Amino acid sequence: MAHGPKPGFSRWLYTTNHKDIGSMYLWFSFTMFLLGGCMALVIRAELFEPGLQIVQPEFFNQMTTMHGLIMVFGAVMPAFVGLANWMIPMMIGAPDMALPRMNNWSFWILPFAFAMLASTLFMDGGAPNFGWTFYAPLSTEYAPPSTTFFIFSIHIMGASSIMGAINIIATILNMRAPGMTLMKMPLFVWTWLITAYLLIAVMPVLAGVVTMMLMDIHFGTSFFSAAGGGDPVLFQHVFWFFGHPEVYIMILPAFGIISAIIPTFARKPLFGYSSMVYATASIAFLSFIVWAHHMFTVGMPVAGELFFMYATMLIAVPTGVKVFNWVTTMFRGSMTFETPMLFAIAFVILFTIGGFSGLMLAIAPADFQYHDTYFVVAHFHYVLVPGAIFSITAGVYYWLPKWTGNMYNETMGKVHFWLAFIGLNVTFFPMHFVGLAGMPRRIPDYSLQFADFNQIASMGAFLFGAAQIVFLFNVIRTVMGGKKATDEVWDNPEGLEWTVPSPAPYHTFSTPPAVR
Amino acid sequence: MQLSENAKLTAKLLALAGSMLVFAVFIMPPLYDAFCDITGLNGKTGDRYEAVPAAVDSHRKVKVQFVASQNESMPWDFRPSVVSMTVHPGEPVDTVFLARNPTTRDMVGQAIPSLVPFKAANYFHKTECFCFNQQTLKAGESAELPLRFIVDPDLPPGVNTITLSYTLFDVTEKFTRNLNNKNADSEREG
Numbered sequence: 170m171a172h173g174p175k176p177g178f179s180r181w182l183y184t185t186n187h188k189d190i191g192s193m194y195l196w197f198s199f200t201m202f203l204l205g206g207c208m209a210l211v212i213r214a215e216l217f218e219p220g221l222q223i224v225q226p227e228f229f230n231q232m233t234t235m236h237g238l239i240m241v242f243g244a245v246m247p248a249f250v251g252l253a254n255w256m257i258p259m260m261i262g263a264p265d266m267a268l269p270r271m272n273n274w275s276f277w278i279l280p281f282a283f284a285m286l287a288s289t290l291f292m293d294g295g296a297p298n299f300g301w302t303f304y305a306p307l308s309t310e311y312a313p314p315s316t317t318f319f320i321f322s323i324h325i326m327g328a329s330s331i332m333g334a335i336n337i338i339a340t341i342l343n344m345r346a347p348g349m350t351l352m353k354m355p356l357f358v359w360t361w362l363i364t365a366y367l368l369i370a371v372m373p374v375l376a377g378v379v380t381m382m383l384m385d386i387h388f389g390t391s392f393f394s395a396a397g398g399g400d401p402v403l404f405q406h407v408f409w410f411f412g413h414p415e416v417y418i419m420i421l422p423a424f425g426i427i428s429a430i431i432p433t434f435a436r437k438p439l440f441g442y443s444s445m446v447y448a449t450a451s452i453a454f455l456s457f458i459v460w461a462h463h464m465f466t467v468g469m470p471v472a473g474e475l476f477f478m479y480a481t482m483l484i485a486v487p488t489g490v491k492v493f494n495w496v497t498t499m500f501r502g503s504m505t506f507e508t509p510m511l512f513a514i515a516f517v518i519l520f521t522i523g524g525f526s527g528l529m530l531a532i533a534p535a536d537f538q539y540h541d542t543y544f545v546v547a548h549f550h551y552v553l554v555p556g557a558i559f560s561i562t563a564g565v566y567y568w569l570p571k572w573t574g575n576m577y578n579e580t581m582g583k584v585h586f587w588l589a590f591i592g593l594n595v596t597f598f599p600m601h602f603v604g605l606a607g608m609p610r611r612i613p614d615y616s617l618q619f620a621d622f623n624q625i626a627s628m629g630a631f632l633f634g635a636a637q638i639v640f641l642f643n644v645i646r647t648v649m650g651g652k653k654a655t656d657e658v659w660d661n662p663e664g665l666e667w668t669v670p671s672p673a674p675y676h677t678f679s680t681p682p683a684v685r
Numbered sequence: 686m687q688l689s690e691n692a693k694l695t696a697k698l699l700a701l702a703g704s705m706l707v708f709a710v711f712i713m714p715p716l717y718d719a720f721c722d723i724t725g726l727n728g729k730t731g732d733r734y735e736a737v738p739a740a741v742d743s744h745r746k747v748k749v750q751f752v753a754s755q756n757e758s759m760p761w762d763f764r765p766s767v768v769s770m771t772v773h774p775g776e777p778v779d780t781v782f783l784a785r786n787p788t789t790r791d792m793v794g795q796a797i798p799s800l801v802p803f804k805a806a807n808y809f810h811k812t813e814c815f816c817f818n819q820q821t822l823k824a825g826e827s828a829e830l831p832l833r834f835i836v837d838p839d840l841p842p843g844v845n846t847i848t849l850s851y852t853l854f855d856v857t858e859k860f861t862r863n864l865n866n867k868n869a870d871s872e873r874e875g
Binding site: 267268271331334335338339342343369370371372373374376377378380381389392395396397398399400403406407410411468469470 | 690691694695698699701702703705706708709710713714717718721724726729756795797803852854855856859
């Protein structure tokens with residue numbers, strides 16, 4: 170039964186192996202991360218000084234839009250799906266994903282979706298320029314002709330995500346090894362199960378909203394056109410009904426990764442496992458009833474503002490439970506600070522800062538000042554970069570020795586961490602200040618009083634970008650060779666993935682393992 | 686056995702995804718409209734109102750202000766004949782808006798009303814309004830656009846001023862396209 174991968178390129182094209190597909194997802198998302206990162210650097214280079222230096226406002230708008238879309242749909246989401254592909258079968262003692270052919274398909278339509286999206290940059294009228302939230306009527310009546318390509322690429326990404334989510338749910342519910350009860354599953358599996366349900370619930374809503382845009386643009390309907398009796402505010406409601414759960418889609422798997430890493434390096438079991446599960450479920454539920462906190466300034470009655478304000482603040486409770494549990498896991502542990510742990514600790518601290526600025530934004534009367542300023546940019550980058558990106562990075566360092574059989578270079582890992590940590594804070598922390606002082610987001614030029622902080626932020630951004638080159642180099646070197654990793658890799662880590670040899674063989678758990 | 690369980694689960698999850706799509710496209714928009722109708726949230730006033738004889742509350746005075754604006758691409762001159770009037774609740778009032786098409790082509794316009802404060806939206810009844818239909822003006826033509834309304838005697842206390850704003854949209858393209866489609870349809874049927 171032991172057979173290896175096919176030789177040549179057709180291995181990757183036809184593969185139904187969860188490890189191959191996981192690797193392809195991860196490489197794809199890293200490519201998108203670099204592409205989206207280059208766009209961010211164009212933005213930061215333009216904002217280095219007031220006035221227009223490098224790009225025209227039209228192109229600047231295309232950069233902010235494409236940066237957001239590529240990072241959200243191309244970098245963060247596929248990276249989590251890649252980690253799920255690699256780790257979920259190995260964590261629950263399954264031989265592969267439940268629906269391997271669909272798995273292949275859900276990956277391979279992604280490069281086409283993003284090729285289509287990126288090709289809009291070269292079209293007449295340019296790429297989409299209305300922000301990643303594509304509010305109507307900017308994205309309908311005033312949109313460039315390439316918007317139709319954008320709409321279809323969103324459809325394809327949505328189909329890919331839905332198929333990926335179905336696959337993950339089927340794997341978790343049907344493929345667990347005997348004895349692996351739901352409450353014995355590692356938290357990464359739990360958080361992904363809940364995330365997958367969120368994906369199935371809201372990706373169709375995203376598909377629906379872009380379909381309505383398509384109809385408004387080409388088929389004369391007026392869903393979002395006031396002239397025909399529609400309402401542009403409806404767009405914002407439908408979009409954020411997707412958009413807010415989407416935010417948690419990008420963070421819940423991160424919670425799972427951090428919950429795997431901290432116990433290993435604190436050498437203590439995770440504190441409050443079941444409260445973690447319930448907290449994740451509560452966050453997922455609450456994500457459906459808070460969407461209008463993105464649109465406090467749209468003209469809502471006071472009752473609506475209050476409801477969405479209190480519901481939003483309620484999310485701080487389960488999130489606080491999680492942060493408390495991580496800190497308590499570390500408390501009096503015999504901690505060591507290898508690269509994955511450094512990223513995990515930075516996650517806990519910086520994500521909490523992002524959470525607090527989120528609470529500030531949740532205060533409806535105060536939000537009228539913060540709305541659409543750089544304070545919002547600072548907030549969501551503090552939750553997404555140290556939240557999603559750092560947790561993915563931590564996960565890659567943590568499991569890379571298991572995937573490749575080689576240890577990564579610890580010194581280079583630490584250099585990567587400190588460059589990224591410093592770069593990130595230098596980039597995004599000053600944005601709080603310029604935001605509170607009133608600098609609006611999505612503009613290529615700004616008043617002189619914001620110049621100093623913007624210059625600092627731009628320097629931080631290039632530092633953060635440089636750190637990723639170190640990461641790429643370290644990963645490639647580890648894939649090529651290096652010090653051999655033991656089967657356990659770390660000091661007595663928990664989980665079935667550490668019971669298989671390093672590197673993990675092409676087929677694992679062809680016979681189900683015994684679960685204690 | 687395993688396969689059929691996966692297939693069953695997949696079918697269920699696909700059905701869930703499909704129903705969320707239907708929810709987004711076919712249920713959320715009407716739900717939103719109904720919600721706005723009930724609460725008056727987006728300031729949209731209701732459709733044609735069938736006047737019922739009601740006592741005029743001559744003790745109460747309500748100031749009604751009119752605002753007219755053109756959407757960005759709309760070249761028509763468009764303004765209220767009177768900017769502000771004081772009315773008694775229950776009393777039918779007539780006024781006109783003035784529109785002129787200064788261009789050299791025939792155009793179709795559509796006025797979209799919006800009313801503040803939102804809580805008054807359900808107490809402002811229009812028995813006749815040019816906003817119920819599209820307005821066609823030939824090149825250079827002017828028109829008086831009629832509006833007849835009644836402020837409901839149940840208007841919440843504390844509302845002393847109502848501002849009714851109309852935004853005029855250019856729907857020439859959309860309207861003629863629909864017209865052409867209809868003509869094409871009838872030709873095909875004929």
